Amino acid sequence: MLKYILKKLLIMVLTLWIIITLTFVLMVSVPGSPFNSEGNSNEIVQQNLERHYNLDKPIHVQYLLYLKSVATLDFGPSIKQPNQTVNDLLGRGFPISAELGLITIIVAVISGIILGILAALRHNGVIDYLAMGIAVLGISIPNFILATLLIQKLAVDWEFFPVATWKSPMHMVLPVLALATGPMAIIARLTRSTMLEVLTQDYIKMARAKGLTPWKIIVKHALRNALMPVITIMGTLLAGIMTGSFVIEQIFAIPGMGKYFVESINHRDFPVIMGTTVFYSAFLIVMLFLVDIAYGILDPRIKVTKKEGE
């Protein structure tokens, strides 16, 4: 196991290096500079700015500076917000995005699994159609439309919830709803289809024959296997949702880190681009690693340590 983890770690570092290098190459090959604001300027001012942020240095020096900043985990100040370091920005934004993301995932997983099981148990029944109808809607309605609708109805018209900002648990309800619907729908559909498959297996028939209660059969025997695909998508889902959604955070004025992924590129804010890329990649790699471990625990047939080429 230890050898496996070490090997994994080495691959993780290598993957990160490739990602960083690719990002750097893309970054310097895209036209534009961080100082192209719509405001007025002149050449001296532009030169001072470039020198200040080391952008006047040859490309290979800039690359080494970036590698150094990654190695020391100090990405330096943002160019767009020069009084804040990238670490400040991510350190402030991530906990908020993670809080929102985690609540969202919990809501999505619980409601998705319940919906999926209900649908599978009443296969081709009214509940099945209803549950899958909700799921299809959840997948097809983009979350920003849902968000705007929720705000208009629940906050502006009926005044149940505040419109936006991030201050109290009441402020969390609408963004969580908007963000959870998509993943919930995916999880519900996955659970339903694997559940249907599992329910026809011999060992379930066996369990029934033994006279176990339906509740026990589902929770103890069927669900465990039915959850494997859900666990598979969990890694990507967690990394994606916990690092913040640009659209949802913008609509609800949530001070998370989602906006940095998009805005840093629009502003050519190189340190922030690097910081978000490294952070997201590392987070995703760790999540996928945890998923691998989870497989082994959930399904003894899978031996993580013996797998090659993972």
Added chain:
Amino acid sequence: MKKLLFLLIAALTVFMLAACTATEDAGKDPEEKDKVEEPAENGDSTDDAASDEKVLRLNNSTEPTSLDPSIGFDAVSWDPLNNLMEGLTRLNAEHRAAEGVAEDWTISDDGLTYTFTLREDAKWSNGDPVVAKDFEFAWKYMLDPETASAAAFLGYFIEGAEAYNSGEGSADDVKVTAVDEKTLEVVLAAPTGFFLDVLTNPAFFPINHKVAEADPNWHTEAETFVGNGPFKLESWKHDEEMVFVKNEHYWDASAVKLDKVHFAMVNDTNTQYQMFEAGELDTAGIPPELSDQLIGGDNVFIGPYGGLEFFRFNLEMEPFQNKKIRQAFAYAVNRDDIAEFVVKNGVEPAYGYINPGYTSPTGEDFRDVNGDLVAFDPDKAKQLLEEGMAEEGYDELPPITLSYNTSDTNKAVAEALHGMFQENLGVEVTLENQEWNVFSEAQKALELQFSRSSFINDYNDPVNFLESFITDSYMNRTGFSSEEYDALIAKGKSATDEEERWEALYEAEKLLAEEMPAFPIRYYNTVVLEADGVEGILRHPVGYFDLKYADKK
């Protein structure tokens, strides 16, 4: 096995929770939230909780770039800064430079030496007196090439400033001198009739030199921020909210009516409007989709904003080396239609380059004096095009591509222009949109044939825009070069006689319209929804809003 599953879930949860609560904020949140929540929950209860407090709730859209006055060179920084600090001069209700920290000044006969006398009672929010040294310190800091201030070029009016900023001179040669505690002497590089207006820009605000020398990061947090304006920074939750309270040390504190100002940071036009609807904000912008519905309401403030949307020709690319062809395109555009049906939101069509609102030394508006310099005249346009093509020997016009940076409004304007050129000139232009940064680089490098542009004024004088088109200016971006024009602008900047200076500027604008390296489309404006009872917010056409006299009834 079941236990293992539980263990895994438990471990994951603990890991996640640890990740969330690792910062000091998250741990404290529940208590803080309760405090904030109660007033917010009952809607109008801001008034119940403290019935005699006047609290204005505004939206700054985003986190200010910086509250360091030398660094924050954009609207999201200027609006807060203008209310937290004050320069030697401050724009008054007529949008002209009036006494700020300086209570008086004298200008030498050659127009070069300005001597400012600072108010005895001008104080910083920590109680220190505002002294001349604070200005000297702040301006030299702004001009230091190491500071890399985007605003530094505004300081070049001062003798020695450009040399210092370009790394050739030294700070000692910049002619800003604190003669004594309350006297500041500034020597300019050339006479500049609008220098007092330039000084209202936050780039020229003072910095408490004692505070800044002790802590260079004084401006990054509310706890250390020291200002000298009508309000002081009480709290600043980055990316979330700033709260200003009345500054009792301000020399004119008795004029300030508001007790508190909340600046939210909501960057979505629909959301901020919905918050306004729900009573969570006192002012809001109008989302473009709702413009037709809302623009006529009586709670709408519409005012001019010093800026122009225009299109640049590239004089180094065919067919725009020809003046008549350029004019033909300019005369084929129906600006009234673009303003009324395409851009909407109450904007004014532009028939000149300089927006209305600049008062000449004789008391007239620049725009009124120079009148319309371009018109919508399809017949004239067609005739000009024919003449131009004949001059160049074209049987057929070379292909033309009109570029704009990606945005819904820009696209709509470009499509309208496409239609107008087709209908009025019989010319089919190709439209092309690019991401802002890519577009901007290409425009600077003169790689675009015909492209969209905008200009926002930095200070209150027509020369600010007109100067863009002098030969080899960084802002020129058309390849236009005219000795006559350069001479007019030189005069328009530095003539000591104000009337003579304005005369040169009138001539310069006319020459620009004749040469037509760029044609105007529309002026910018400010459109704001204001809740009942909100009064007295000064929205200056050039620059930023002022809450000094604002009130909420």
